Amino acid sequence: MKNRLSRRDFFKLSGSAAFAAAAAGYGRQLTLAAERLAALQGGNAVVTAVGTEPVGMDVCNPWALGTAFWGLLGLAYDSWWSYDRDLNVVPDLAESWERPDDSTVVFNIRQGVKYHNSNRELTADDVVWSYERFINEDLGCWSLTEYQQHVETIEASGTHQFTVRLKTPNLLLTRIPLPMAVNPDAYANPTDLLMQQEAGTGPWVLNEWETESYVSFVRNENYWGAVPLIEEFRFQVIPEEQATVAAMRAGQLNFLTIAKIDNFRQLQNESGITAVAGPSLEFRRVNVNHFSENLQNPDVLQALRFGINRQQFVDTLTQGLGQVSGPLSPAVTSFALPQDELNELQAYDPDRARSLLSNAGYNDSDNRLRLDCLSIAGFKDFNDVAQILQANLADIGVDIEIRIQEVGVWVDSRVTLHDYDLSINDHSSGGFDPDFTYYRSDQAEQEWTGGGDPELDSLIDASNVEEDVDARREILQNIQRKLIENVRELYLYSPPVMEAYSNHLVGYEPWPGSTNLRVFDKEQVRIE
């Protein structure tokens, strides 16, 4: 008689045990999920997602091919002034400023502002140290050319006062490049770059950084301004936006900026989540390589200008939530060209486009114009934009070959080789007071694309010093007209800024034009 366990009975028992364990595990998962959801909702952290990990937290850091960098930087570092919701410039780290003459601006620093994790107080000497770092050509800081163009010197004129002497008289406050306040003690060498650490004065202190996992900030309890009501700000690195939507539904995120319209639509119908879309400062454009032999004929450029149905981009890629754009997003209502004038300057007129191409010696049968168009692999909706552009231009007799490139190769094409005709790109005015310095002849971008127009340069310089709003509007709109008429670039559309946030975030209102993470501390958003 066998008193050993038979193989069949063993497998039966094992299977039952495994099933029981799985059921228990599943039940535990649900419990934990509920606990975690409650913790997130009842807890005191904003948890959001970024698609790529920020490269570093240095204010100079040009490893900035990613949007996450700027948002995070603004949490740890204060700016000298900022905008309120009515788009008025208000003091921030600078308590006040005076202009004793056309070429001098004196800034008075708030007293008692301490750096994170330090007893050291911010002084004017620190500002000068930071400025000297920004103008160090070996570092190649992102704003170097602005300093070279506009600033003579920045000097300490008191313990809590620094003076900016300008090369450009009457330069608008919003155009003056100002070095961010950083703690020099954090640097062994001024040419070092702070990567996963920061040295700021802002309302959020960098707490943890798990590479390719998350970055966490905690509130600065000693902040000179309104201490955030929320205790923690965490950025989960989630490369796939679909996964962020799922995480939002599962309650693992409570705030999200969304790039793709389909993902936004999914969250619009979710209970407990508010999803909002609004005009953004960003717009899509097509770089035109004026070095290209294919684009030397002005008729060809004008044909491209009139051969694009910009409304189709808005309808297809933003489902009507975006707007047709010129060189300035329509969200900048004070200075953007009126929509009807924009529609006229960028009218979709395929007959006119074909006629212009015919003048240039092309036709839409056996002598079609062939161009190539670069796009960046996996970057926003660039590939979709390229495809619609290809379809539009095919109608007028232009065959576009789309070359999707990895970002490093794209930079090489644009900056060094210039081996393309067109390239999908985007841009943002950065604020509601636009700066077109980017289009000046002496700027690198024009060097790379064969641009530059002395008449345009004069207008740009004038726009940087004109205080009267109406006069400045006239100048800025003239700049936009010239850019469109000369086909400096091809301007397409402005996508909406899309955000989703949990209804437990009380007091949060989207900022006009872009996501502004400083809303959470400045407007005392809390979690209930």
Add this chain to the structure above:
Amino acid sequence: MNQYILRRLLQMIPTVLLSTLFVFLMVNMVRGSAIDIYFGTSASRSPEAEAALAARLGIDKPLPVQYLTWLGKIMTGDFGESWRYNKPVLALIFERLSLSFELAIVASLISIFFSTLLGTYLALHQNSVADQVIRFISLIFISAPLYWVALGLIAFLSKAFRWIPPIQYVPITRDFWTHLQIIAIPSTLWGILSVPIFSRYVRNSVLDILSEDYVRTARAKGLSGRRVLFVHVLKNAAGPLITVVGLSLAGAAGGTLLMEVVFTLPGMGRLWLTSIYQRDLPMIMGISVFISLVFVVANFLVDLCYAWLDPRIRYQ
């Protein structure tokens, strides 16, 4: 046998070195350098700044000098620092290697178990209705893109259960239950999706063995079907499966990229991909050394397994 083992170990060195040389040359032939990534299309990009950066990174020297300098440091165990993260390369690799291997091992165990069951069943019921149906369904699974299935699963879980695996990675030493939740679904999915392929190996292998004389002899001797299967058939049919699973485990050293992206896991795959995008040369080279080593060692261990399974195989 000892001589064989020693010879194989010595052969690994030039293999690994040649592969790192190949990677080094490829990275330097690809357009877009670390300088392009660093500055992008920033207006502050100037010849002075580019030269200063090149000097800082050590890429202003001729390629042979760069490679030999790196090689010299590797020989002393110095893998250098990541240009992007400013952290030691080895530390970053080890942080991630355990997760990638863990995923791969769990997935492999699931896959081996179900592949063996399914493959054996299909072989024993060759050409039956069940065999035809299951093989057809397997084709669908083989064709289904892993990335799409994973994303679909995440979307389904969030919609139906308001739950997805935790997006914030927690190591096993910190919280066992949360860690289990994090890796359970990606490793199970990966394992299950590998079953159709692996089970075909098992099925074909078992079919070959079943037609062997010694199996017929074992049956004729009156051994039970179960004994014939487990003692005589499966042991001899294991060879091809071990090869495939062994090499697939080695592949995990390069990371389980698709799973890592969808399930937000900080594994080797994402690290490697990011390093390539960022042209982070010390990181790329460090990871390449590791992956090469793992592959050659895995190959070697698979060969040793063969010898253990089949006494007829003896290496000299």
